Amino acid sequence: MIAIASDHGGVELKDFLVQFLRARGVVVEDLGTQGNDSVDYPDYGRLVAGKVATGEAERGILMCTNGIGMSILANKYPGVRAALVYDVRAARMSREHNNSNVLVLGGGVIEKEAAEKIVATWLETPFAGGRHERRLEKIARVEAELGTRIRRGEEGAGGAQAEFFLRRTDPEVCAAIQKETERLQHNLELIASENVVSEAVLEAQGSVMTNKYAEGYPGRRYYGGCDFVDVVESLAISRAKELFGADHVNVQPHSGTQANMAVYFSILNPGDCYFGMNLSHGGHLSMGSPVNFSGMLYRVVPYGVSQATETIDYDALAEAARRERPRLIIAGASAYPRVIDFKRFREIADEVGAHLMVDMAHIAGLVAAGVHPSPVPHADFVTTTTHKTLRGPRGGMILCRTQHAKTIDSKVFPGLQGGPLMHVIAAKAVALKEALSPEFKQYQEQIVKNAKALAGALMERGFRLVSGGTDNHLMLVDLRQSELTGKVAQETLDKARITVNRNTVPFETRSPFVTSGIRIGTPAVTTRGMKEQEMVIISGFIDRALDHVGDEAVLKSIAEDVVELCKKFPVYPHRLGRQ
Numbered sequence: 039m040i041a042i043a044s045d046h047g048g049v050e051l052k053d054f055l056v057q058f059l060r061a062r063g064v065v066v067e068d069l070g071t072q073g074n075d076s077v078d079y080p081d082y083g084r085l086v087a088g089k090v091a092t093g094e095a096e097r098g099i100l101m102c103t104n105g106i107g108m109s110i111l112a113n114k115y116p117g118v119r120a121a122l123v124y125d126v127r128a129a130r131m132s133r134e135h136n137n138s139n140v141l142v143l144g145g146g147v148i149e150k151e152a153a154e155k156i157v158a159t160w161l162e163t164p165f166a167g168g169r170h171e172r173r174l175e176k177i178a179r180v181e182a183e184l185g186t187r188i189r190r191g192e193e194g195a196g197g198a199q200a201e202f203f204l205r206r207t208d209p210e211v212c213a214a215i216q217k218e219t220e221r222l223q224h225n226l227e228l229i230a231s232e233n234v235v236s237e238a239v240l241e242a243q244g245s246v247m248t249n250k251y252a253e254g255y256p257g258r259r260y261y262g263g264c265d266f267v268d269v270v271e272s273l274a275i276s277r278a279k280e281l282f283g284a285d286h287v288n289v290q291p292h293s294g295t296q297a298n299m300a301v302y303f304s305i306l307n308p309g310d311c312y313f314g315m316n317l318s319h320g321g322h323l324s325m326g327s328p329v330n331f332s333g334m335l336y337r338v339v340p341y342g343v344s345q346a347t348e349t350i351d352y353d354a355l356a357e358a359a360r361r362e363r364p365r366l367i368i369a370g371a372s373a374y375p376r377v378i379d380f381k382r383f384r385e386i387a388d389e390v391g392a393h394l395m396v397d398m399a400h401i402a403g404l405v406a407a408g409v410h411p412s413p414v415p416h417a418d419f420v421t422t423t424t425h426k427t428l429r430g431p432r433g434g435m436i437l438c439r440t441q442h443a444k445t446i447d448s449k450v451f452p453g454l455q456g457g458p459l460m461h462v463i464a465a466k467a468v469a470l471k472e473a474l475s476p477e478f479k480q481y482q483e484q485i486v487k488n489a490k491a492l493a494g495a496l497m498e499r500g501f502r503l504v505s506g507g508t509d510n511h512l513m514l515v516d517l518r519q520s521e522l523t524g525k526v527a528q529e530t531l532d533k534a535r536i537t538v539n540r541n542t543v544p545f546e547t548r549s550p551f552v553t554s555g556i557r558i559g560t561p562a563v564t565t566r567g568m569k570e571q572e573m574v575i576i577s578g579f580i581d582r583a584l585d586h587v588g589d590e591a592v593l594k595s596i597a598e599d600v601v602e603l604c605k606k607f608p609v610y611p612h613r614l615g616r617q
Contacts, residue, residue, distance in 0.1 A: 041095035043069040045079035048101025048145030083111035093209025105144035133163035230512035230559025243465035277470035284437035291434030294423035312366035316340040320374035370397030375508035384416040403427025407482035430469025488560040491570035495577035524553030534596040566607035
């Protein structure tokens with residue numbers, strides 16, 4: 039496919055060449071401009087250069103009055119080899135010698151007949167290879183070196199440079215990554231478990247640490263050459279201890295579920311009894327769901343919320359604990375919008391002689407910043423993910439008391455895992471350092487302010503929220519008073535560029551694939567810089583969309599409004615190939 043564009047100075051020649059190419063059977067995407075109104079050439083040149091750079095277009099053709107501005111712009115994109123051509127010979131040589139993939143013409147200096155011949159020659163001439171291939175490889179190395187400098191912070195991270203090798207090796211994957219970057223930019227990400235990591239975290243996770251095997255722990259590895267991975271793992275551990283006030287930390291779990299598994303294996307035997315929060319009341323699969331290992335190996339007694347208050351029924355939990363005498367009680371949830379009373383959990387566990395584990399995956403960032411009470415003083419074990427509110431890479435972590443340290447470490451390795459993912463641990467270390475900053479505390483405070491503002495605005499518009507609001511980063515919208523299901527609501531909001539997830543609500547009667555609710559969270563939009571006033575606007579988008587299910591025109595209009603709002607709060611702007 040050939041992508042073609044021009045400004046007002048080249049539009050007449052552009053329109054002529056579009057017809058010429060289509061008459062020859064060439065697939066052409068005309069990206070504008072249309073008409074003679076004055077426009078800025080970079081706005082159109084970037085569309086073609088971006089498509090060629092990401093592999094969406096095989097080649098491109100650009101025009102402005104003299105071609106100079108378009109050629110300067112196009113050659114800013116690594117992987118783009120734009121040639122400004124005025125005659126047939128230059129067109130041929132640009133292909134034979136330079137393997138040009140963008141042809142630039144001056145609409146004010148080239149006649150249509152000459153342009154026909156130039157374009158035809160350019161399309162028909164193959165790259166000669168040989169010594170010219172060697173020279174292009176040297177250009178590629180220059181681009182890569184510049185990209186490395188940018189990634190190191192000399193000029194700010196640039197997405198086009200960072201993806202240079204990927205674009206050359208696998209344009210399909212590169213294009214998908216670019217599309218995901220565009221989705222992040224142009225959509226409102228309201229999934230409570232998702233966030234947007236910093237460029238520093240991305241750089242650490244994409245580093246050479248990915249090459250290193252490092253079974254064992256710092257200073258006690260089964261492989262040589264671990265000096266520097268020991269540094270990053272030790273940093274991650276010490277920063278987590280400082281951040282949460284923990285006696286011992288293991289940063290190796292690949293996920294939160296594996297962190298939970300390590301705790302279970304350290305104190306439970308198959309068939310032992312433990313308590314976990316009911317999944318439909320806000321718990322998590324790894325807390326005893328029958329379809330998960332955690333519900334297959336042990337005897338699980340689920341606890342939940344009061345039907346009257348939709349908050350944890352501590353009295354019922356205590357009564358059940360006295361009756362069942364569990365070996366372990368788990369506090370923590372994936373869809374619970376209220377503060378958890380860890381002190382009360384500790385008292386219940388002590389009364390029946392149970393261990394207490396807290397899964398703080400969702401609230402770890404809030405805990406780190408002191409916005410939510412910490413479970414660490416009360417729990418024997420605390421597990422967490424390192425993404426979500428903590429805003430790090432996807433992974434897990436275990437905090438525990440000193441007496442459990444040796445057992446926990448042995449259950450992670452060699453019990454459950456082999457070599458740790460050292461590139462992810464490096465990124466965890468970076469995220470933990472970021473979490474120690476004053477700015478991170480302000481960020482977490484804003485997450486909660488935004489959640490309360492969004493919850494309040496939704497309730498003012500007539501939505502019912504589980505438990506009547508939120509104390510943390512998320513809220514559950516109960517749709518049972520309407521004809522909507524969670525599935526329909528999620529799919530409708532997707533069309534409006536608003537991303538949420540369908541979710542069960544307490545005392546759910548529908549399938550988990552359908553559900554009666556949606557879960558909404560504010561970590562990602564808060565990372566973008568949005569505040570309370572934007573939450574009110576977002577509530578209006580949600581209300582309007584769910585009031586017009588199936589109305590494609592209205593949903594498209596909302597999506598356009600969402601894009602305009604998102605433009606004010608960019609995500610990875612240097613990684614966008616085009617807008």
